Amino acid sequence: DAAMTQGQSGQWNEYETKWASFVELEVIPMASIPWPPHSEKLLQWATQKQPESQNYKAKVKSAYKHCALRWHPDKFMGKYGSKLKEGERDAIQSRLNENFQIL
Secondary structure (H helix, E strand, O other): OOOOOHHHHHHHHHHHHHHHHHOOOOOEOHHHOOOOOOHHHHHHHHHHOOOOOOOHHHHHHHHHHHHHHHHOHHHHHHHHHHHEOOOOHHHHHHHHHHHHHHO
């Protein structure tokens, strides 16, 4: 795949900034979850963020682990489930499942 455009890179940087704020929330409404801007490119983006010293296979493995730990539905719900806004839990679970299947 070709490298991401500058605009896409900026979107991913904004996504990471929002993630840092998101993890501090006491109550999490669906609108506050920083969903990846291009779910289908999540692994590609994460691979590009790995250290240059790693070979490509190691980068992909490390990137997948990072994404899976963040977006696996069970892991996400275990970490943030108790903070989800009442009435939005099912919609959030559905979106998590969609994102993880794309990964």
